[in-house]
Amino acid sequence: MIPLSYYLLLSGILFACGVLGFLIKRNIITIFMSIELMLNGVNLSFVAFAAQWHALSGQVFVFFVMVVAAAEAAVGLAIIIAVYRTRETLNVDRVNLLKL
Amino acid sequence: MLHLILFLFFGTICVAGAINLLAQSHPINSALSLIAVMASLAGEYLLLGAEFVAAVQVIVYAGAIMVLFVITIMLLNAGKEERTKGSRIAILIGVPGVVIGGVLVAWTLLHRPDMQTVPIGALKGDPSAIARLLFHQFLLPFEVTSVLILIAIMGAVVLASRPEAIARPHHSTPGPQETRKLVATGKDRR
Numbered sequence: 001m002i003p004l005s006y007y008l009l010l011s012g013i014l015f016a017c018g019v020l021g022f023l024i025k026r027n028i029i030t031i032f033m034s035i036e037l038m039l040n041g042v043n044l045s046f047v048a049f050a051a052q053w054h055a056l057s058g059q060v061f062v063f064f065v066m067v068v069a070a071a072e073a074a075v076g077l078a079i080i081i082a083v084y085r086t087r088e089t090l091n092v093d094r095v096n097l098l099k100l
Numbered sequence: 101m102l103h104l105i106l107f108l109f110f111g112t113i114c115v116a117g118a119i120n121l122l123a124q125s126h127p128i129n130s131a132l133s134l135i136a137v138m139a140s141l142a143g144e145y146l147l148l149g150a151e152f153v154a155a156v157q158v159i160v161y162a163g164a165i166m167v168l169f170v171i172t173i174m175l176l177n178a179g180k181e182e183r184t185k186g187s188r189i190a191i192l193i194g195v196p197g198v199v200i201g202g203v204l205v206a207w208t209l210l211h212r213p214d215m216q217t218v219p220i221g222a223l224k225g226d227p228s229a230i231a232r233l234l235f236h237q238f239l240l241p242f243e244v245t246s247v248l249i250l251i252a253i254m255g256a257v258v259l260a261s262r263p264e265a266i267a268r269p270h271h272s273t274p275g276p277q278e279t280r281k282l283v284a285t286g287k288d289r290r
Contacts, residue, residue, distance in 0.1 A: 001217040002104050005209040010111050010144070012205060014137070016198075017118035027181040029127045029173055033134050036165065037118060040141055043153075051148040051222040056233050059223070062153050063234070066160050067245050071252035073165045077172045078259035084176050085262075091182055 007048035014041030028083065028090050032076050039069050103220045106147055113140035125181045131169050138162040149221035152230050 014037060021034030043062045050058025080090070087095055117137035121130045138161045145154035209215070234242055 001219050002107055003210075003215055003217050005212065005215050006107060006111075007144070007148075007218065008209050009206055010114060012202075012209075013115055014118055016202070017115075017122060021122045024122070024186070025181065026184055027127050027178065029169065029176075029178060030121075030130050030181065033121065033127075033130055033169060036161075037121065037134065037137065040138060040161070043157075044141060044144060047145055047148050047150050047153055047223075048218065051150070051218050052216055054223070056223070056229055057237075059150055059153050059230055060234055060238050062150075063156065063230075064238075064241060064245060066156060067249065070160060070165055071249055073168050074252050074256040075259065077168055078256040080172060081176065081260045090176065090178055093182075093184055 004048055004052050008045055011041045011045040011048065014038075014044065017041075026091050026093060028080055028092050028095070031092065032073075032080065035076075036069060036073070039065060103147065107144070110140040110143040110147070113137075114144070125183070127173050127178045127181070128170065131166060131173060134169075135162050135166050138166070147220060148218065149223035152227045 018034045018036075018038030018041060021037065022031055025031050025034060043065055046058050046062045046065070050056065050062075083095060084090060086100060089095070114137050117133040117140065120133040121137070124130045124133065138157060142154040142157040142162070145151075145157060
């Protein structure tokens with residue numbers, strides 16, 4: 001028996017790490033991984049609340065979040081490949097022009 | 101007691117992996133620590149009794165999505181990250197702000213009187229019950245999600261393919277003569 005707040009704190013820490021990585025990292029792939037970390041933190045709080053209220057729909061929503069994350073990863077990594085093909089760099093500081 | 105020990109074990113791996121993701125400068129190390137975070141999160145889901153979500157977490161997140169990441173890192177031959185210096189005012193204001201905000205959130209969560217406890221394996225999350233919910237109550241979102249996946253696949257193919265292949269679909273695979281010309285001019289590689 002552990003309090004629900006422990007799960008929420010862990011979820012908050014993961015989300016905060018994701019936000020921090022999104023802000024301080026300069027590699028576009030690592031920034032993308034930080035977004036995945038944020039999604040994972042949100043999923044944990046979904047499941048924790050579902051466990052507290054004995055509601056299965058929380059797990060269904062986690063399922064949908066995972067599906068959207070998979071679609072986002074596929075499209076995002078394709079965009080990263082396209083960016084690398086035109087700019088020859090993965091550093092977001094050098095990707096500062098909309099059109100070459 | 102065992103529940104708390106297991107929670108702290110998986111939670112420590114989780115937080116350590118998340119911090120390692122931020123600390124590492126090579127993206128492949130960050131990707132491996134993110135896999136550790138996702139695997140230990142699957143352990144947390146098992147503690148909550150959500151076996152289906154734990155299995156999907158390992159298969160989809162730690163398996164499929166991270167394989168995509170690692171393949172992209174190897175394909176693009178990503179090297180060490182170049183660090184740039186941030187502004188000092190952001191550190192001077194941001195760090196105390198984050199500390200104050202974090203302490204406030206943690207204090208509020210830990211001192212709520214009506215916050216309940218979660219017993220081990222609280223969810224009765226067997227896959228058949230989830231499937232019944234997914235295919236009855238959430239049938240329309242499920243179908244919309246499948247269309248979304250289809251669009252995402254097509255978008256990924258269009259985005260990642262070479263621009264010449266889209267402009268000239270009939271000549272997407274160059275014939276032997278063209279290949280020889282491309283090799284001679286060195287234009288087939290970027």
